[in-house]
Amino acid sequence: MGGASLLKETGPREVFCGLTSIVWLHRRMPDAFFLVVGSRTCAHLIQSAAGVMIFAEPRFGTAILEEKDLAGLADAHDELDRVVNELLARRPEIRTLFLVGSCPSEVIKLDLARVAERLNGKLNGSVRVINYSGSGIETTFTQGEDGALRALVPLMPSSSVKQLLLVGTMANVVEDRFVTLFKRLGIDQVESFPPRKSTDLPSIGPETQVLLVQPFLTDTARALKDRGANIIQAPFPLGVEGSSLWMKAAATAFNINSSLVDSILEPLVLRAQKALQTHKEKLNGKKLFLLPESQLEIPLARFLHRECGMDLIEVGTPYLNRDMMNSEILLLPENTQIVEGQHVEKQLDRVREHQPDLVVCGMGLANPLEAEGISTKWSIELVFSPIHGIDQAADLAELFARPLHRHDLLNQKLLAHS
Numbered sequence: 001m002g003g004a005s006l007l008k009e010t011g012p013r014e015v016f017c018g019l020t021s022i023v024w025l026h027r028r029m030p031d032a033f034f035l036v037v038g039s040r041t042c043a044h045l046i047q048s049a050a051g052v053m054i055f056a057e058p059r060f061g062t063a064i065l066e067e068k069d070l071a072g073l074a075d076a077h078d079e080l081d082r083v084v085n086e087l088l089a090r091r092p093e094i095r096t097l098f099l100v101g102s103c104p105s106e107v108i109k110l111d112l113a114r115v116a117e118r119l120n121g122k123l124n125g126s127v128r129v130i131n132y133s134g135s136g137i138e139t140t141f142t143q144g145e146d147g148a149l150r151a152l153v154p155l156m157p158s159s160s161v162k163q164l165l166l167v168g169t170m171a172n173v174v175e176d177r178f179v180t181l182f183k184r185l186g187i188d189q190v191e192s193f194p195p196r197k198s199t200d201l202p203s204i205g206p207e208t209q210v211l212l213v214q215p216f217l218t219d220t221a222r223a224l225k226d227r228g229a230n231i232i233q234a235p236f237p238l239g240v241e242g243s244s245l246w247m248k249a250a251a252t253a254f255n256i257n258s259s260l261v262d263s264i265l266e267p268l269v270l271r272a273q274k275a276l277q278t279h280k281e282k283l284n285g286k287k288l289f290l291l292p293e294s295q296l297e298i299p300l301a302r303f304l305h306r307e308c309g310m311d312l313i314e315v316g317t318p319y320l321n322r323d324m325m326n327s328e329i330l331l332l333p334e335n336t337q338i339v340e341g342q343h344v345e346k347q348l349d350r351v352r353e354h355q356p357d358l359v360v361c362g363m364g365l366a367n368p369l370e371a372e373g374i375s376t377k378w379s380i381e382l383v384f385s386p387i388h389g390i391d392q393a394a395d396l397a398e399l400f401a402r403p404l405h406r407h408d409l410l411n412q413k414l415l416a417h418s
């Protein structure tokens, strides 16, 4: 595993659950609806995570399991059918209905696959019903997207077209930029998964080269491979270096001349490196501690160390898929401490012992750490921000420089008033 050392930890965890991913998935596919089958807690989580969106025309909701359902006293199947019928009568524009499982639905062993199968039979193709789990039992929040995409893979049509498939939700502007760049490289057939319309699923087959945009799609990648696709091994498109290597790996898979690739990427790289400079000055030499939550931690650590000069104290990750992360780990400095899993108390003890300048962590841990004078960055912010690609490297660095600026300003104010 390169020069990095790996520690595994288990114990109390402090992460968001997979329901959170509905917030970015429903923006990506506006013709889909996400119906959480869960408790009032699940409804509160999704409403607060989505903020003001709930006051617009919401494209997600919760079928609440009441106590009598949980005690097995009522037939949750009948109740769910009633909720779905009412929803589809009220919202005829819905084309794909995701039934999203939760901790409560899993605890009572509600078989959502069976529910989806029955509803698909009834709806006769007018709406597609798909189920996946967003439960927080032993999972972290980005696995929600992995579950949703994995559930869509069997519905993708087969094809033998030579194509590049970008996999993982990204901002539409970022996607447009990638498609333009790949076309300039000579890759004309570029599709994205998930698509912008839930019914426009891309095709898949032995001539499909898959390039993962997000590092947390282990199950989806496996399912795409089972459909014959090749998964391109590359670092992830975060930062100038990661994005360049990511694009170059795709170009190699399509036998594109490397000097053509260099000539197209070089001006972008020079411009992005210049834009990075200001943030690099702020981040250089600062100590960074990443607590495990989003599965973006390893690519972020690589970017923040190699391009912004930060010192890595510890790189936590909820799960480590070595095959998918190999190209990233090889770029980390010798003796980087990677910790897979979580024992939140032990990790917080190490944070306090090392007194890092910046901790990347979940929202639940950020406030207590800030109260102790340690600057933090919420890891969840990274899945809501357009951070992928060479052009976005400076914006990505700024997300980490901002809390350090704020920390300095607060200290200056405190000094002025002392």
Ligand code: SF4
Binding pocket: 017, 018, 019, 038, 039, 041, 042, 043, 045, 101, 102, 103, 104, 134, 135, 136, 137
């Ligand atoms: S799915 Fe589980 S962890 Fe997520 S809000 Fe519902 S009860 Fe909580």
